[in-house]
Amino acid sequence: MLSIRNATASDTKLILDFIRKLAEYEREPNAVVATEEDLLRDGFGPEPKYRCLIAEWHNVPAGFAFYFFIYSTWLGRPGIYLEDLFVLPGMRGKGIGLGLLRRLAQIAVEENCYGMRWQVLDWNQTAIDFYHGLGATKMDGWDTMRLIEPALSRLARGESEE
Amino acid sequence: MLSIRNATASDTKLILDFIRKLAEYEREPNAVVATEEDLLRDGFGPEPKYRCLIAEWHNVPAGFAFYFFIYSTWLGRPGIYLEDLFVLPGMRGKGIGLGLLRRLAQIAVEENCYGMRWQVLDWNQTAIDFYHGLGATKMDGWDTMRLIEPALSRLARGESEE
Numbered sequence: 001m002l003s004i005r006n007a008t009a010s011d012t013k014l015i016l017d018f019i020r021k022l023a024e025y026e027r028e029p030n031a032v033v034a035t036e037e038d039l040l041r042d043g044f045g046p047e048p049k050y051r052c053l054i055a056e057w058h059n060v061p062a063g064f065a066f067y068f069f070i071y072s073t074w075l076g077r078p079g080i081y082l083e084d085l086f087v088l089p090g091m092r093g094k095g096i097g098l099g100l101l102r103r104l105a106q107i108a109v110e111e112n113c114y115g116m117r118w119q120v121l122d123w124n125q126t127a128i129d130f131y132h133g134l135g136a137t138k139m140d141g142w143d144t145m146r147l148i149e150p151a152l153s154r155l156a157r158g159e160s161e162e
Numbered sequence: 163m164l165s166i167r168n169a170t171a172s173d174t175k176l177i178l179d180f181i182r183k184l185a186e187y188e189r190e191p192n193a194v195v196a197t198e199e200d201l202l203r204d205g206f207g208p209e210p211k212y213r214c215l216i217a218e219w220h221n222v223p224a225g226f227a228f229y230f231f232i233y234s235t236w237l238g239r240p241g242i243y244l245e246d247l248f249v250l251p252g253m254r255g256k257g258i259g260l261g262l263l264r265r266l267a268q269i270a271v272e273e274n275c276y277g278m279r280w281q282v283l284d285w286n287q288t289a290i291d292f293y294h295g296l297g298a299t300k301m302d303g304w305d306t307m308r309l310i311e312p313a314l315s316r317l318a319r320g321e322s323e324e
Binding site: 019031049068116134137139147149154 | 211267268276
């Protein structure tokens, strides 16, 4: 029996465990430096920076959806950005991922969102096929750029100016 | 003389004007359905869904940066997502775009962000070269998926389930 609930401050250990397991699946097991303290501070303080759904199968945690709100200037409406979606390997095939996506879609509709957006690894054809089956489409024509340290601080200090 | 300030509720007409001009530049002049009311409601209420910087050149509005916060589960830190960056054509070559990016980088550092992320049209080589010069890199290996209406409501109602 599937149930889906909003994560609370007492779920940070569970959330971090899901984050780590997803990173292993994405072949980046050492990429996770986040701590429980980070997740508690940023998700459950006065201005939460993310939200999280926990899926339980017969009351046992089985998966999670980690998301936050983005905004479309063209549409003048928010959107949901799904950062992580993960179901434990032993819990697959029960519709848990679909259940999480469905709940997110309901939240999107309730919150006046134009839709949902997320990234998928380009080699993960199983996931891509699943998303296409729901009516999702790939956004073509745009490249995603990222600026991180040390270039971020260099730019902040004005040292990138030629 | 360049100055950069945070947008206020009285800037919504100006912000919408910049959004429309950027959409024209991006060859999507009819894509903007956002209204001043949308921007006022979502940017300047109790829980703002976006933030905006206004650049002025000798006290005349010259460009804007429209952004919001995202979150990295791997890093346990927020990031800045730059949704729109635009400088009026007649105001280019004065370092205004760079000034906006620099201010954003400063905000990112102040707000404990791991970095900044944004999308660029893959034909806009001038912009891509400029971003590379700042130390930004393209995120390869990921496809961006989007789910919008009518598929969004179909999923919310559970009608996508096979």
